[in-house]
Amino acid sequence: MYKLNCLNYPEANDLSVSKTLSIEPLSTNVEFEEMSKDLTSRFNFSSLHSFSFSKEGFLGLMLELKSDIAVNLGESEAVVQAAQLYESLGFSVTYINLMPDGTIDYKAISSIKEEYLFVSPYIIDTFVKVDLQKIKEVFSGTVISNISATLDATHCDVAYFDVYKLSGYFTHSILLHNNLFKEQNLASIDTVGLKLIADAINKGKEAVTCKEEFINVLKESLKGDIIFFVDSDLTLNNVVHFGLKGIKAREVIRNLSLSSIFVTNGEGCSLGLSRPSRIIQAMGYTELQSRQALSLSFCKNLNSEEILHVASKIGKSYRQIKALHV
Numbered sequence: 001m002y003k004l005n006c007l008n009y010p011e012a013n014d015l016s017v018s019k020t021l022s023i024e025p026l027s028t029n030v031e032f033e034e035m036s037k038d039l040t041s042r043f044n045f046s047s048l049h050s051f052s053f054s055k056e057g058f059l060g061l062m063l064e065l066k067s068d069i070a071v072n073l074g075e076s077e078a079v080v081q082a083a084q085l086y087e088s089l090g091f092s093v094t095y096i097n098l099m100p101d102g103t104i105d106y107k108a109i110s111s112i113k114e115e116y117l118f119v120s121p122y123i124i125d126t127f128v129k130v131d132l133q134k135i136k137e138v139f140s141g142t143v144i145s146n147i148s149a150t151l152d153a154t155h156c157d158v159a160y161f162d163v164y165k166l167s168g169y170f171t172h173s174i175l176l177h178n179n180l181f182k183e184q185n186l187a188s189i190d191t192v193g194l195k196l197i198a199d200a201i202n203k204g205k206e207a208v209t210c211k212e213e214f215i216n217v218l219k220e221s222l223k224g225d226i227i228f229f230v231d232s233d234l235t236l237n238n239v240v241h242f243g244l245k246g247i248k249a250r251e252v253i254r255n256l257s258l259s260s261i262f263v264t265n266g267e268g269c270s271l272g273l274s275r276p277s278r279i280i281q282a283m284g285y286t287e288l289q290s291r292q293a294l295s296l297s298f299c300k301n302l303n304s305e306e307i308l309h310v311a312s313k314i315g316k317s318y319r320q321i322k323a324l325h326v
Contacts, residue, residue: 006299012168045176058082068092074123102230125266125279166200208238221315243292
């Protein structure tokens with residue numbers, strides 16, 4: 001099996017939860033306190049907050065901010081949808097557009113007057129890198145970031161994790177901050193979500209170095225039928241994003257799954273739905289073109305033989321589907 005969608009659909013492990021994770025009033029709650037301290041100190045924060053990684057969960061966070069906000073359109077669908085709801089309640093929301101090459105509009109950042117900016121170290125779907133250090137140089141407000149794929153909170157003021165994309169289970173996610181949000185009631189803190197995130201972070205990730213070789217072999221397999229919506233040098237080191245001319249990505253996804261090769265067309269919540277990637281369309285491509293996009297993410301290195309096998313399967317799958325459309 002080749003799981004080449006690990007940033008969107010991580011491999012879940014069996015889950016075992018000890019009752020010591022249950023938080024008791026008037027108790028030391030040793031395991032919870034240790035996990036909380038380990039996570040906050042690791043990323044240099046003082047507090048943590050449980051919340052639902054959904055439009056309702058993000059809306060709740062925004063309402064606690066009680067202020068106008070700015071949102072990068074390359075954020076998760078849940079963040080963008082929450083911002084739209086927040087705007088409908090009378091708050092002002094400034095949306096930061098994407099450029100035709102898939103990067104964020106850095107020039108627009110310098111004119112933001114809002115106090116809070118939701119922007120992460122990568123664009124969802126394409127995983128084009130965002131330079132948060134560059135943003136901090138021109139934006140003096142609070143940067144709120146999803147660091148699930150990078151585990152780097154160096155240049156953000158609030159960091160949060162997507163528990164599903166780290167563990168494969170949907171429960172409450174964790175947000176790290178420095179006394180920005182009110183202290184939560186102990187009963188509101190999801191210790192299971194905290195453990196899942198902590199375990200995933202402590203497990204670590206293998207440094208992926210096969211990206212360039214994979215792209216070269218893929219180009220050879222597909223010849224002129226491959227489209228690169230974004231420059232591969234701009235994306236995370238373990239991501240390859242491309243499109244296949246003339247066919248819809250979902251057809252390739254289903255066909256490859258029969259050979260135990262699992263890829264995706266972007267953010268987890270878009271796979272299997274009729275709507276295509278909004279990220280590709282935000283870059284200026286048509287809806288039809290956005291339906292051709294595929295995203296591969298490697299959780300471990302592939303050797304040359306494996307790379308050739310996967311690239312050949314993608315090429316063969318493409319040609320089979322293309323022939324059916326003639």
